[in-house]
Amino acid sequence: MNPQGTFDAWKTQRCQMGVEPDFADRVMAGVRRSRMMQTAGIGHSLWSYVTTHSWARAAVLVGGALLALTRIAVTIHLVLFA
Amino acid sequence: MVEESQVIQRVLAGDVESFRLLVERYAGPVTRMVRNVTGDCHACEDLAQEVFLTAYAKLRTFDPARSRFSTWLFTIARNAALNAAKKKRPRYEADPPERADTSSPEEVAQSQELFAALDRELLTLPPNQRTAFVLAQFEQLPYEQIARIEGVRIGTVKSRVNRAREKLMKALKHYMEDVP
Numbered sequence: 001m002n003p004q005g006t007f008d009a010w011k012t013q014r015c016q017m018g019v020e021p022d023f024a025d026r027v028m029a030g031v032r033r034s035r036m037m038q039t040a041g042i043g044h045s046l047w048s049y050v051t052t053h054s055w056a057r058a059a060v061l062v063g064g065a066l067l068a069l070t071r072i073a074v075t076i077h078l079v080l081f082a
Numbered sequence: 083m084v085e086e087s088q089v090i091q092r093v094l095a096g097d098v099e100s101f102r103l104l105v106e107r108y109a110g111p112v113t114r115m116v117r118n119v120t121g122d123c124h125a126c127e128d129l130a131q132e133v134f135l136t137a138y139a140k141l142r143t144f145d146p147a148r149s150r151f152s153t154w155l156f157t158i159a160r161n162a163a164l165n166a167a168k169k170k171r172p173r174y175e176a177d178p179p180e181r182a183d184t185s186s187p188e189e190v191a192q193s194q195e196l197f198a199a200l201d202r203e204l205l206t207l208p209p210n211q212r213t214a215f216v217l218a219q220f221e222q223l224p225y226e227q228i229a230r231i232e233g234v235r236i237g238t239v240k241s242r243v244n245r246a247r248e249k250l251m252k253a254l255k256h257y258m259e260d261v262p
Contacts, residue, residue, distance in 0.1 A: 003251060003254050003255050003258055004251075006193070006196050006197075006200075006254060006258070007200070007250070007251060007254060009193065009197075010196070010197045010200045011219055011220065013197060014114070014118060014220050015114070015220050015221075015222075017110075017113070017114045017117060017123075018110060019109045019110055019113045019127060019130070020127060023105075023109050023113070023127060023130075023131070024102055024105045024106050024109060026131060027102075027105045027109075027131050027134045027135065028098075028099070028101065028102050028105065030131060030134075030135050031098060031101055031134075031135065031138050032098065034135060034138070034139065035098060
């Protein structure tokens with residue numbers, strides 16, 4: 001066997017390697033997992049931001065109070081003028 | 083065949099399952115590339131899986147105006163493979179022997195021995211020469227694309243591939259002289 005023939009045969013063999021049939025399934029499972037963690041991570045980081053920053057707590061409180069007042073105003077409007 | 087840019091747009095719009103099309107298209111080349119650079123046939127699928135997960139996580143940073151998706155993906159794979167190769171001492175773990183074209187068992191055994199010698203020699207090449215050689219000779223990528231992946235000029239890629247090829251051929255000839 002000549003060196004060039006051996007070299008070419010080696011390259012051909014190295015080019016022919018395949019992957020396990022469930023490779024794409026495993027990758028997609030990982031993708032779905034990371035997406036779920038990402039979604040959970042956003043909620044978690046938002047919550048920890050609010051709990052660790054006093055101005056964020058105040059903003060949430062003011063936002064809630066405004067929402068409640070708006071709701072009361074809408075209800076009163078509906079009762080009086082509907 | 084669906085255009086890659088359309089698939090990427092769909093994934094970015096929230097259709098996660100479309101990412102499977104990209105995985106199925108590049109699973110073979112990426113796994114092969116990682117395996118040939120690291121020399122580890124057992125861990126290469128796990129590493130290739132990490133490459134795809136990184137690609138998914140960073141998909142928003144992919145700019146089709148700057149490069150093709152395959153170039154971007156191979157760049158991630160190259161970096162991951164080189165990092166893994168750095169952490170682990172290069173040691174080629176050969177695949178189970180496949181039947182070669184030659185007929186007699188002696189010739190098959192001799193081919194496998196020579197292939198194993200070439201595998202070992204490939205891992206002794208400097209990382210830049212190894213990745214350029216693998217991308218050019220095994221993955222058949224054009225020099226221009228390899229230059230983008232490696233972040234060097236085309237001339238540098240050509241010289242790296244030629245030097246790698248010369249070293250491997252020299253080692254092979256030397257080995258064939260020693261083993262009758």
